[in-house]
Amino acid sequence: MAFIPSSSSSSSSSSSSHGCKYEVFLSFRGEDTRTKFTDHLYSALKRKGISTFRDDEKLKQGTFIAPELLKAIEESRFAIVILSRDYASSRWCLTELTKIVECMEKTQLVVLPVFHYVDPSHVRNQRGTFAKAFAEHEERLKNNIGSVQMWKAALTKVADLAGWDLNNRPESIVIEEIIKRIFSELNCKFSSVCEDLVGMDSCVEEMLDSYLSEGLDDVHFVGICGMGGIGKTTLAQEIYKRISHNYEVASFIANIREETKTRGLVSLQKQLLSKILMESEINVWNIPEGINLLRNALSDKKVFIVFDDVDEDEQLGALAGKHDWFGPGSRIIVTSRDSHLLKRCGVNDIYSAKGLSNDDALQLFSWRAFNKPYPEENYVNFSKGFVNYAQGLPLALKVLGSLLFAKRIGEWKSALDKLKEEPNKKILDILQISFDGLTYMQKELFLDIACFFKGENRDCIGDNLDYNIGVLMEKSLITISDDGTLWMHDMLQEMGQEIIRRQSPKEPSRRSRLWSYEDALHVLKNNTGAEVVESITLIATIEKVENLSAEAFSNMKKLRLLKIHNTTHSKDLFRGNVQLLQGLSYLSNELRFLEWHGYHLKFLPNNFQPNKLVKLIMCYSGIRQLWKGIMTLDELKLIDLSYSQNLIETPNFSRAPNLKKLILRGCTRLSKIHASLGNLKQLIELNLNGCKSLKSLPNKIGLEGLEIFNLGGCSRLEKFPEIVGNMPHLSKLYLNKTPIKDLPFAVEHRIWEILKAWRC
Template identity: 35%
Template sequence: MKAITSSKILIPIFSENYGTSSWCLDELVQIMERKNKNGQIVLPIFYKVKPADVGHQIGSFGKAFHRREKRLLGRSSFDAVTLKKWKKALLEVSTLKGYEAQGSEAELVKLVVKKALNELKKKFELVISENLVGIDSHVDKVIEFMDNKSHATLFVGIHGMGGIGKTTLAKAIYNKLFNQFEHRSFIDDIRESCKRNDGVPYLQNRLISDILKQKIEFVTKDEGIGLISSRFKHKKVLVLLDDVDDVNQVKCLAGNRDWFSLGSKIIITTRNKRVLEEVGVDHDYELKEMDENQSLILFSKHAFRRDSPPSEFEDLTHEAVSITGGLPLSLEVFGSLVCGKKPRQWRATIKKLKKVPPKEVQEKLRISFEALDYQQKQIFLDIACFFISTNEIIASYMWDACDFFPEEGIEVLIFRSLIKVGDDHMLRMHDQLRDLGREIVREENQGEPSCRSRLWDYKEAQEVLKGNKGTDKIEAINLSEGSAADGDIYTEKQFKNLTNLRYLHMTNAHLSGDFKDLMKGLKWLRWQNCPASFEVNTFDVKELLVLELQGSKINEKWEGWSFFKMAEKLKYLDLSLCVSLENIDFLSTFEKLEVLILSGCWKLKRVNTSIEDMEGLLRLELGSSRALHHAVGADASAEHPVPRFCLRELPAEIGKLKALQQLHLVSTVSLSTLPNSIRSLENLEILDISWSGIEELPDGIGNLRKLRELRASHCTNLKGIMIESMSNLSSLQHLDFTDCDKLQSLPNLPFGLTYLGVTFQSHKLPSLSHLVHLKDLRVRGCGFLQCI
C-alpha cells in the first residue's frame, strides 16, 4: 500500500484469476482512490481477458470472481461493503485506456515501458508548474516593479545567456498577470520565426489575431504597424515577445507606449542587452546562473525524478553539479544523461565533463551527443539543421527508410532532454542544442560546405550548386529562401554529383534537363510553389516516401505526375493550396499512401472511387485545414470573398478505408451529407466537419468505437435531433457542436467526454452528472436554454 501511495504510475495487470484474490482487489480499490484523489496515472493491462469482462464480471474472469464472491458471502465475518468497493473499482478501471495482451507480449512490454517513460518525463519536464526550481524569487522581483507602476504602460526586459531560463521566467510572470488582462498575446521564438516564416508580417498577423480575435491578412510590415498602432490604442494588453534579437522586431510589434492603453505590459526576452537599451525599457532584469542548492534540486529532478539524490549518489551528484556552471539547460541535459546509470558509469561521464572548460556550455552538451549511437546522432543532426517545428511523423518516414530506427531514436533524444515533442507531434529543440548540431556538421569540413552532409543555409547551398561544387557527401539540402517571385533554375549539371541526396527542399524553383539517376536515393522532396511547367526529361524518384507540393500551380494534367507515379512507396503526399487541381483520379497509383492532404484545393470536384485502393491511408484532409479555415470562414468580406469548395459528395467507397484514423472536412461548405459507409471506419479517431455544410450525421456514427474527437463547430446547416447511438461512442473525449444554430437537441452523451461545446435550440441540456471526466464545458448562444 505504501508503494501504491508513493508511485506516480500504477499498472494493475488483470488475468483470469485476478478477481479470486482479496489482496489484489484491495490494492485495486487503493489504486483507484489514489487516481481520483491525487491524479496518479493508471495504465491497466488486460492479460487474456477483455476490459468489459473485468468491468462487468462476465466471461472467464466473471466465473472465477463469482466463485470467490459466493464463498466470501458465506462467511459471517465478511463485510458486503467491501464487495461493493471491489465491483466499483473493477468497473471504473475497465473504462480507462490501457493495453490488451494480444499477439507479441514482448511488443506489449515495450509499449508499456515507453508509455511509462513518457509519462514520467512529462511529470518532470520543467514547464510552468510547481516543479520549477528557484523561479519564484525572480518572478516576485519583476512583479514588484510592475505593481509599483500598475497604471502605467510598461516595457520590461529580461536578458541573459542562452539556456539560462529567460523564456521560463517570462512565462511565469505572464501567467501571474494573465487574469488581469482581457487582451493578451504570447509570441514565442521570434528570432527563429523571422527566419522560418515570412518575417515580421507573420509575427504581426499573430499578434493582431490574438488581440483582436480576428484574422486580418496583410503583406507588408508597414501595414501591420499602421493597424496595430491604430486598433490597439484603447486596449489594455499583456504581450510577451520571446527571444528578440533585433530592435526592429520590437518596433514593428510594439513600437511605443502610445500604441496601447494605460496599464498595458510588454515583456521582452533577449540574449542581447543592447536590444533592450535601444527599445528604452522601463525595467531591465538580468537572469543569472543558479546557485548550488537550486542546481542540486534541478539536476536531481532529471537524474533521479525527485528533489534530492539517494544517499549513495550524494557525493557524485555534488561533483556533477559543480561543473555545470549553474546553467538550467546543462543541468537538465546532464541529469537526463546519467539517469538510470550505475555509479561506475557516472564517474566515467563526470571525468569527461571535467575535461571541458566550465563556461564552454556547447562542449558540455557535446558529451550527451557523443553518448548517442550512430542512428540517433543522424536524427539529432537532421532536426538541428532542418526539422525544428516539423511533425515527427513525417520525418520518421524518411528516417525509417534510412534504417535510423526513429521510434527508438526519438524516445532516447526526448529522455536525454536533447529534444522535446509537443502534443501536436512537433519537434522542438533548444537553440543551444540546435547550434551544437549545426557546429558538428560544419566541423565535417570547415572550409568546404560541399563536403558536409547537410546544407541548411540557403546562401551556402546556392554557392555549392551554382558553382557546380556538389559532392556525394551531401545528404540533405535546403534551397528555399522565403517565397521570392522569380525562383531559381537548377540544371542536371548542378545536381550531377549529389548522388546520396535523401532530402531536398525548394521553393519557387525550376528544374531543367535530364535528371536520370541523379535522385535515385531521394526519400523526401519538399517543393513548395513548384511551377506549372515541368522541364525535366527524366526524373527517377522511385524511392520517394514524402512529397510536399504545397501552394503549387499544378493540376491533374501536370507532366511531372508521369514521373512521380513511379514512386510506388510514397506514404505522405501534401497538395494543400494547389488551387488548380480539379480531380485526383491520377492518385490511384499511390496505393501505399498513409497521409493525403488536399486542404485548400478549392476547385476539387470529386474524390474518385479508386480511393478504396489506398488501404493503408491513416489521414485524409479535404476542404481546409484547421490552420486555413479562417480563410474560408468568418473573415470573408466583399473584398475577400469565401473561396467556395466545389466538393459536393464523398464516395461510398470511403468506408473501405479500414485503417483511416483521421478524416478532416473543414470548410467543405458544399458538402451536405456524409455517406452511411462511414460507419465501417472502425479505426477512425478524429472526425472534423467544422464549418462544413453537413445537415445531419449518418445513422451509423455510433459504430465508431475508437472515435476520440468529433469536431462540428460552425455547422450552421446541422439540424434535427442528434442520433441516440452517439452515446455508444465509448472512446469519445472531445465533442464540439458550438455555433450550430439550427441544432434542436443533444443525445445522451458518452461518459468519457473531457470537452463538450454546444449551441442548440432546446430548453434543457441532457444530464451531465455521469460525465465524471469532463474538464471543459462551453454552452454558447443557447437562446432558449432554461436550466442545466
C-alpha cells in the first residue's frame, strides 16, 4: 500500500509528468525504525510535498516480496535505505535492496543510505550483527546460496555510497539534510527540461535575491503582480519548488479566486490547517474560527506559503491575516492581478511579472507545437507569426502551440488567418476575468482605450477619470509610460474589441464603438446607429472619396468620440476621402474627443455646443472660425488646427481655463489672436510656427505655465508681448525667421537661467 501525500507542490506534479509515480521509496526494517526515525523522516517528506512510498505491514502476508513493492521501486526517483542493526536479518529487506541496486544500475535510481546507529564499515564488510545475519541465511538457504551472495553484493554496493551516519548527529539535522539533497536534485532535473519555465530563471533569481532572502528573521510578504496569463503562478511554483524545503511548514494554496467561488473560504482554511497540522480531517465551522486556529497554529512556525490568484481582501484576511500570524523568518508569496489589493493587504514588496522576449517566446511556443525548443524547418515563419501575435504572453503561446501540435501546414495558415478575424476564446476568457471585476465606468473606460486611445496621451481621457485610470493600472490592464502615453498588451486590446463585437456580431450599427473603416462607413452611409453608437473612428487607408449625406451624424445623440483621418495632399489640402457635399447640420453635444483631419467645411454646425470637449484636432481643415462669441469649455485640454490655411482668427478663450496646448502651426492666413489667450494660466504649449500673416499678439500675456513657445516663421511679427508676472517654466522659445529684436526682461532672465543651468 502506498502513502502519497496530497500536495499542491510542483515537485509532485513534476514527478508524474516524467514517468515516475513516486519521488522517494523508503527501505527500512520496521521493527528497528518504523515508529521512530523512519516515521519522522516520512512525516517530513510528506510535509514538504514529496511523494513517498512506505511499505505497509499488510504487504508482508506472504513469504515472498509483494510485486507491488518491487514495482514501486521501479517507479521511484530516489531510494532512501535505512541500514539499521537488524536490517540484514530480514530476507524481505535484502530482496528489496537487491532490486534497488538493480534499478540504480539500469534506471539511474538515486540511492541514499542512512547508517542508523551502526558502523558503516560493519555494513560494508558484513561484520557484527550483519555477519551473524548472513551466517543464519547461509544455514537456512543451503540450496539457494546464490541469493545470499547477491544480497551481500547489494549491501556492499549501497554501503560504499556516500550517506548519513546517525552516530553523534541529531536525527532532525540529518532529516533536514536528506530533504535538501532530494529537493536540490529534483530541481536540477526538472528545471532544465520543463518547457513551462522558459525565460523564468532570471525572474526567479531576481525574486530570490531581492525579495526572499532567507537569512533574516523578519516576516516578509511578497506580491507577484501582472495581467492574466503572464506567468505569475508558474513563477511562484518554481520559487516554491526551490526553497520550500528550507521551512518548517510549506504550502501552495492554488486558484484562490476560483476556489472561493466554488467551495468558500472555510474550505481553504481547512486545506491550509490540514497541511500545517498533518491531519486529514479538520473541523472549521466559520471564518472567524478558522482565523483563530490558523493564527494559533502558525505563530511559532517558520513557514513558506504561496497564496495564488487572490482577488479580494477578504481572502488574505481569512488565510494570512497579518505579519504577526507567522513565526520569525516566514515568507509569504501572494499572486494577484491587482497591485492595489496587494498594497492594501500589507505586502512588503511587489514584483511585476514580465512578458517573454521573442527568443524565449519562440522556444516556449515550439515546446508546445513541436515538443522541442525550436520549430520545424517549414514552420519557422508561421511560428514567428504566432509568436508576434502573442506578444510575449505565455498563456497565449501555450494555448496556440498546443492547438497546432501535429497539424499540417495548411491548418497552420488557416489558424493564423482566423486569429485576425476571431481571437482564441480560451485565451480571451482568462484575460476577461480582470475586466469582469471592474465597475461600469471602469469597463467603459477600458473599452474606450482598447478601441481608440491606445497610444494616445492620457490627457485625452480627462482629469475626472484619474481614479478609474488608476484602477485599470492596478489591475494590470493598462500602463502609462513616462511621457503619459496610454498602453495595453495587444491581447488585452483584442479582448476589449471582441467584447464590443459580441454586442452585435453581424450588425455594426448595434455596437457602441466602431473602429473598423468598413463598419464605420457602413453605419454612416446608411444613417444607422442612432440609438447605440457612442464612438466612431474612420481612418482612410486608400484614396477613394466617400460622399456622406448631411444626415450622417444627425441622429447620433450619444456620440462621445469622432475620429476621422482623411488622406490629404499639398495641392488639395481640404479635399479628403470623406466628403459632406450637403454640409454638416449636427454634431452631438456629448462629444469629448473630436479629431477630423481634412475637414473640408468652413464652419462647425451652428447648433454645436462643445461644452464637454477634451480634445479638438482638425489639422488640414477648411475651418475659418471655430465658434463665435464665448463658449464654456471647462474640459478642453487641446486644440490643434495645424495647416488649416483658411483660419483667420482664434475664438475667445475666456471660458477655456484648462487649455494646455494650442497648436496653430502652418495657419498661414491667421492674423488675429484673441486677447483672452494671454490669460490661459494652464497653457504649456503655444505653437504658432509658420503663421506668416500674424502681425501681433495680445499686448500682455500672463502664461505662467508655458513651457514651449514657438513663434518661428512668424515673419511679420515684430514685437514680443509684455509679460505679466514671470514665466518660470519656459524651456523652449523659437524666434527663428521673425523680425523680433527685443525681449521683455522676464523672458531674458529666464533664458539666462536656462543657459546657466546648462553650463553647470
